[in-house]
Amino acid sequence: MNLARQASEIQVSEAERKKKSQNRSAKINYNAVMEKLIAGLEGKKASLLLHACCGPCSTACLEKISLFFEISVYFYNPNIYPFEEYEKRRDEIFKFVEKLNFATGREIRILEGGYDKDDYDRAIRIEECPELAFEAERGERCRRCYEFRMKKAFEYAAENNFDFFATTLTLSPYKDSDKVNEIGRLLDEQAVKNGLELRYLYSDFKKKNGYLRSIEISKEYGVYRQDYCGCVYSLSSNAAGIVAERPQRL
Numbered sequence: 001m002n003l004a005r006q007a008s009e010i011q012v013s014e015a016e017r018k019k020k021s022q023n024r025s026a027k028i029n030y031n032a033v034m035e036k037l038i039a040g041l042e043g044k045k046a047s048l049l050l051h052a053c054c055g056p057c058s059t060a061c062l063e064k065i066s067l068f069f070e071i072s073v074y075f076y077n078p079n080i081y082p083f084e085e086y087e088k089r090r091d092e093i094f095k096f097v098e099k100l101n102f103a104t105g106r107e108i109r110i111l112e113g114g115y116d117k118d119d120y121d122r123a124i125r126i127e128e129c130p131e132l133a134f135e136a137e138r139g140e141r142c143r144r145c146y147e148f149r150m151k152k153a154f155e156y157a158a159e160n161n162f163d164f165f166a167t168t169l170t171l172s173p174y175k176d177s178d179k180v181n182e183i184g185r186l187l188d189e190q191a192v193k194n195g196l197e198l199r200y201l202y203s204d205f206k207k208k209n210g211y212l213r214s215i216e217i218s219k220e221y222g223v224y225r226q227d228y229c230g231c232v233y234s235l236s237s238n239a240a241g242i243v244a245e246r247p248q249r250l
Contacts, residue, residue: 030170030181031207038068045070046163048201051153053077055093056225057168059217060210061203062097066106069164073097076113076152078120079145080230086115092224099221113152120231123148133233138176141233146175147183154187157198164201171205171214174229 048069052058058073065071075093080086090112097110124144126133132141150167157165167184170177184200191198205211218225228234 030204049157060214166201
């Protein structure tokens with residue numbers, strides 16, 4: 001099965017992107033794109049590297065796609081502050097995957113990508129753009145953070161011959177799924193240009209009550225649910241009440 005050819009036939013078309021750019025209210029249904037691609041696999045399991053931002057966001061994502069792919073979860077999040085919080089979230093997702101495998105008989109692997117806060121600081125370039133420190137979530141600072149972590153996952157997937165890569169970032173209503181999928185599209189194009197068969201799996205995991213399902217699974221498995229995204233800026237914003245009107249965080 002030529003997964004690269006099969007995936008490329010189901011990607012979001014250029015016509016769809018142009019239509020959306022001309023009509024800002026038009027939205028691409030990335031969940032439908034994902035489901036169409038999965039159907040096209042016809043039961044054959046492809047390998048997928050799933051970048052995971054945290055345990056709670058991983059829950060519903062894994063429930064949705066683990067029957068269709070051979071999944072390795074990739075925990076790479078040096079944006080998380082402080083380091084003790086990073087360790088807590090890392091340990092939590094490792095425990096969850098272990099429990100899920102035991103309960104379901106699946107064989108999901110989990111990998112840690114390492115922690116270097118300096119890499120994160122260089123990626124978001126706050127020193128060059130200090131105003132980004134005061135942005136609410138979903139802005140340019142967050143977009144740079146998405147790109148930084150997704151690029152690392154893409155590089156790992158390419159180096160280790162995965163068929164697909166994806167991210168759990170589209171599950172949370174606090175994240176901009178359009179920005180996440182646009183980053184994925186550009187990385188997908190880079191893979192094609194470099195002659196790789198690796199492809200990005202478009203998603204919008206919050207669709208079809210995915211976010212609510214993540215809350216249910218987290219409660220079922222006793223998964224720790226943090227009250228801020230992760231970085232020092234989101235921690236400060238949360239303390240200042242900037243996100244007080246939003247729905248309960250994962």
